[in-house]
Amino acid sequence: MAIVEKVELVKKEQIKSDIYKYSVKSDKMANQAKPGQFLEIRVTDSIEPFLRRPISIHNVKKDEGIIEFIFQVKGKGTELLSERKEGELIDIIGPLGEGTFNTNGYEKIAIIGGGIGIFPLYELAKQVKESGKTVNMYLGFRNKDFVILENEYKEVANNFTLATDDGSYGENGFAINFLKDDISKNPVDCIYACGPLPMLKAVQALAKEKNIPCQLSLEERMGCGMGVCIGCAVKYKTETEDTFKRVCREGPVFDANIVEI
Amino acid sequence: MINTEVDFAGIKMKNPVTVASGTFGYGREFSEFIDLNKLGAIITKGTFLKPKLGNKPARVCETAAGMLNSIGLQNPGIEYFRDNDLPWLRQFDTKIILNVGASCLEEYVEVCKIANTLDIDGVELNLSCPNVKAGCMACGTSYEGVKDVTAAVRKVLDKPLIVKLTPNVTDIAMIARGAEDAGADAISAINTLLAMKIDIEKRRPVLANNTGGLSGPAIKPVAVRMVYQIANAVKIPVMGLGGIMNGDDAIEFMLAGAKAISIGAGNFIDPTASIKTIEGIENYMQRHNINDINSIVGAVQMN
Numbered sequence: 286m287a288i289v290e291k292v293e294l295v296k297k298e299q300i301k302s303d304i305y306k307y308s309v310k311s312d313k314m315a316n317q318a319k320p321g322q323f324l325e326i327r328v329t330d331s332i333e334p335f336l337r338r339p340i341s342i343h344n345v346k347k348d349e350g351i352i353e354f355i356f357q358v359k360g361k362g363t364e365l366l367s368e369r370k371e372g373e374l375i376d377i378i379g380p381l382g383e384g385t386f387n388t389n390g391y392e393k394i395a396i397i398g399g400g401i402g403i404f405p406l407y408e409l410a411k412q413v414k415e416s417g418k419t420v421n422m423y424l425g426f427r428n429k430d431f432v433i434l435e436n437e438y439k440e441v442a443n444n445f446t447l448a449t450d451d452g453s454y455g456e457n458g459f460a461i462n463f464l465k466d467d468i469s470k471n472p473v474d475c476i477y478a479c480g481p482l483p484m485l486k487a488v489q490a491l492a493k494e495k496n497i498p499c500q501l502s503l504e505e506r507m508g509c510g511m512g513v514c515i516g517c518a519v520k521y522k523t524e525t526e527d528t529f530k531r532v533c534r535e536g537p538v539f540d541a542n543i544v545e546i
Numbered sequence: 547m548i549n550t551e552v553d554f555a556g557i558k559m560k561n562p563v564t565v566a567s568g569t570f571g572y573g574r575e576f577s578e579f580i581d582l583n584k585l586g587a588i589i590t591k592g593t594f595l596k597p598k599l600g601n602k603p604a605r606v607c608e609t610a611a612g613m614l615n616s617i618g619l620q621n622p623g624i625e626y627f628r629d630n631d632l633p634w635l636r637q638f639d640t641k642i643i644l645n646v647g648a649s650c651l652e653e654y655v656e657v658c659k660i661a662n663t664l665d666i667d668g669v670e671l672n673l674s675c676p677n678v679k680a681g682c683m684a685c686g687t688s689y690e691g692v693k694d695v696t697a698a699v700r701k702v703l704d705k706p707l708i709v710k711l712t713p714n715v716t717d718i719a720m721i722a723r724g725a726e727d728a729g730a731d732a733i734s735a736i737n738t739l740l741a742m743k744i745d746i747e748k749r750r751p752v753l754a755n756n757t758g759g760l761s762g763p764a765i766k767p768v769a770v771r772m773v774y775q776i777a778n779a780v781k782i783p784v785m786g787l788g789g790i791m792n793g794d795d796a797i798e799f800m801l802a803g804a805k806a807i808s809i810g811a812g813n814f815i816d817p818t819a820s821i822k823t824i825e826g827i828e829n830y831m832q833r834h835n836i837n838d839i840n841s842i843v844g845a846v847q848m849n
Binding site for chain 2 (some may be wrong): 286287288289327332333334335336337372378477505506507508509511512514515517518519528534546
């Protein structure tokens with residue numbers, strides 16, 4: 286059950302000029318956080334900017350009661366958040382989202398992420414690898430300047446491929462091309478993806494073509510993040526249902542066979 | 547001992563604080579964060595005769611001190627509410643007000659016929675959603691329109707009837723009189739203000755529906771003015787809403803003439819906003835030696 290709490294920012298790291306990693310202390314949140322979940326963060330005590338900012342959970346250290354999240358400064362909300370200092374309290378609701386990455390019954394998985402969409406995938410990879418299963422990871426970035434957290438992600442993968450669109454670092458091309466080649470030779474039990482929409486669409490199509498289960502972590506403009514405003518709708522279609530689901534509540538992770546993106 | 551109880555159009559609420567339609571779902575999500583027993587009333591998501599899919603995303607965006615929404619009244623329909631949400635809501639010691647939406651007068655009547663058979667404490671008629679194209683906008687923007695719908699519903703509904711008004715009109719006091727003249731028990735105001743935000747890079751509106759309803763603290767001064775005008779135009783009680791974030795905001799609406807208030811978009815950024823508002827009202831009463839909250843309703847002294 287999600288809680289609303291003012292939590293201490295215990296560690297602040299600037300990992301690129303505009304990207305920060307925050308570690309916050311909350312035993313309650315860390316205890317129940319699942320891979321794929323997110324936080325709703327209030328960046329100010331005033332009414333401007335008005336809405337909370339949904340930010341995915343990157344890493345959970347249950348023993349220490351620490352949750353890590355990573356964000357890019359994109360506008361005034363994230364800019365205000367980036368100005369917070371260690372020792373300060375941050376107003377957070379979380380962990381949110383009932384649609385989390387599900388790995389039950391899978392022994393060998395592929396994880397594909399693009400750009401700043403890689404952050405929700407870390408905890409998933411970590412847990413799966415720790416449980417003794419196999420993680421094939423594919424990360425894609427625009428060029429070498431956008432590459433981030435390579436070593437951290439390498440550690441939580443058994444097989445690791447990093448690609449840049451222009452070949453300026455790692456493999457040359459889109460990450461999905463390497464995933465495609467690999468699964469033709471060595472199939473996986475499930476594919477997990479988070480990243481820009483074109484990448485998600487390509488992964489969805491690939492999974493359907495190869496008939497492999499696939500789970501996508503989605504992003505949508507959110508009002509509340511707690512399921513009450515129904516702002517973050519995504520089309521959801523099964524044989525019996527043709528409806529909108531809430532990215533914040535039924536998501537943010539959805540079965541790629543059912544969700545329309 | 548202070549008294550915060552109000553009799554709102556026959557609905558006896560333990561305090562004047564309610565949660566606004568469309569900002570609280572049917573209560574389940576926020577029961578994780580707050581004790582629903584503490585609320586004066588819960589006003590449900592706008593509910594239609596049949597399930598409604600809602601609008602295409604993007605449905606929400608942030609604006610200065612507020613937000614736009616164009617949800618399009620996505621809801622599961624009144625039969626689902628009756629069978630699933632209402633029994634669950636009834637475990638709490640709070641009043642349940644069903645917000646009813648429809649796309650034509652006949653549908654309002656049909657939904658309210660069913661509502662009349664349910665274990666609810668009142669009905670709020672949504673005559674004012676700006677986001678439904680086929681909706682009954684004309685029903686809410688003229689004296690005659692409001693009077694006709696209210697009268698038709700009144701015939702089939704014995705429970706307290708609250709009519710929720712749109713601010714997107716020239717003279718809201720006259721519209722409120724339409725509801726009163728047709729037998730409404732109360733008015734609630736205001737719904738969202740019709741608005742638009744443009745993405746200047748894409749040269750397109752941010753919302754898929756192009757326009758949406760503005761809510762949040764940005765609209766509070768407009769709402770306070772309209773509540774004042776309505777309260778001075780009708781004898782029935784007024785539920786005030788529009789940008790209320792805390793007890794001070796609530797008191798402002800009550801001084802303007804609201805007998806009860808709703809927290810709307812404030813729920814989105816603080817799920818405990820309603821509880822804090824109740825505490826804030828009690829705090830104000832203690833600071834000003836007010837024994838009965840009813841004594842401040844409409845107590846503003848105009849210059």
